[in-house]
Amino acid sequence: xxxxxxxxxxxxxxxxxxxxxxxxxxxxxxxxVVGYASNEAAAKEVVASIEAKNxxxxxxxxxxxxxxxxxxxxxxxxxxxxxGALVNNAGIVGKSGVRVDEMSAERIQEMMxxxxxxxxxxxxxxxxxxxxxxxxxxxxxxxxxxxxAKLGAPNTYVDYAASKGAIDSFTLGLGLEVAGEGIRVAGxxxxxxxxxxxxxGGEPDRAHRLAHMVPMKRVGHAEEIANAIVWLMSxxxxxxxxxxxxxxxxx
Ligand code: NAP
Numbered sequence: 001x002x003x004x005x006x007x008x009x010x011x012x013x014x015x016x017x018x019x020x021x022x023x024x025x026x027x028x029x030x031x032x033v034v035g036y037a038s039n040e041a042a043a044k045e046v047v048a049s050i051e052a053k054n055x056x057x058x059x060x061x062x063x064x065x066x067x068x069x070x071x072x073x074x075x076x077x078x079x080x081x082x083x084g085a086l087v088n089n090a091g092i093v094g095k096s097g098v099r100v101d102e103m104s105a106e107r108i109q110e111m112m113x114x115x116x117x118x119x120x121x122x123x124x125x126x127x128x129x130x131x132x133x134x135x136x137x138x139x140x141x142x143x144x145x146x147x148x149a150k151l152g153a154p155n156t157y158v159d160y161a162a163s164k165g166a167i168d169s170f171t172l173g174l175g176l177e178v179a180g181e182g183i184r185v186a187g188x189x190x191x192x193x194x195x196x197x198x199x200x201g202g203e204p205d206r207a208h209r210l211a212h213m214v215p216m217k218r219v220g221h222a223e224e225i226a227n228a229i230v231w232l233m234s235x236x237x238x239x240x241x242x243x244x245x246x247x248x249x250x251x
Contacts, residue, residue, distance in 0.1 A: 005084075006085070006139070007033060007077050008030045008033065008085040008087065009035065009074065009083065009086045009122070010035060011035040011062065011086075011090035012036070012089045013033075013046060013087075013089065014034060014035075014037075014043035014045075014046055014059070015195070015196060017226065021087055021229045021230070022057065026053070026055035028234070031057065032050060033080060035073055036062070037063050058080055070122055074122075083126060083129045085140040085142070086126035086142070087141075088123060089142075093197055093200060094107045095157075096156050096202050096203050097155065100158050103159060111160060116167065119143060126139065127183060131182065138183055140183065141174070141186075142229050142233060143244075145190075147246060148164050149168050164189070168187060171187035171243070171244050172243075172244075179242065186241060188244065189244055192249075193225060214249040215249060215251055220247065228245060
């Protein structure tokens with residue numbers, strides 16, 4: 001079985017970077033499990049777009065902040081085929097411009113539950129299925145971090161930056177843990193990408209407002225992150241593990 005015949009679980013595959021990754025991976029022959037939190041219509045649109053090009057995809061509701069949802073997501077993936085890759089893409093930002101001395105415990109806990117615990121639990125389920133130690137065929141885990149992990153996002157959302165710093169450490173550690181078990185683990189740190197996440201943080205035009213600070217003087221597009229995701233998933237990246245790639249126009 002070629003790796004591209006296998007199933008890819010993409011959390012947050014309904015919109016933005018996850019949607020672009022779903023379309024790019026489907027175009028390469030992967031079977032796609034499109035995870036989504038609540039926007040069923042968007043998830044169904046992604047599935048329909050893939051099927052229109054003779055690809056295979058299903059949409060599965062999964063709030064990665066809930067372990068029971070994650071278990072259900074992977075059970076659905078098992079019914080769809082053999083897992084070959086996980087893209088830990090689902091992520092949230094809190095309201096932009098809130099300092100740490102103003103942050104509620106609830107905000108910080110939700111941030112960590114979705115961005116960190118959710119990613120680790122999804123990876124746990126993927127390793128159980130893909131590790132040769134457990135009788136699996138190997139595979140790839142791609143963790144979506146952010147350049148915020150290196151910049152810290154002061155006066156913007158330090159909690160988000162800290163959650164992505166945790167993802168970078170997780171990519172390093174898990175990659176080393178399973179390097180001898182047929183699983184590669186790699187991360188991507190996107191820069192300012194033109195998606196709806198900025199609206200969720202209360203600043204819809206954030207990416208364009210800050211584009212002049214990017215050395216390449218422009219925002220990035222979801223497809224540019226998707227291209228890096230499918231490269232990391234592919235055999236062209238067969239010696240790449242335990243590392244995180246900046247895809248950020250130089251910033
Ligand atoms: P987006 O456009 O806001 O899309 C978010 C996606 O995640 C949607 O599919 C959404 O599902 C899903 N999602 C949200 N909360 C979830 C939860 N609790 N459980 C499961 N899925 C959830 O975001 P994006 O910009 O594409 O961001 C994707 C990833 O890239 C995130 O990890 C983000 O931190 C990272 N990133 C983005 C940028 C950027 O500038 N855009 C930069 C660096 C890193 P619904 O459609 O159901 O709501």
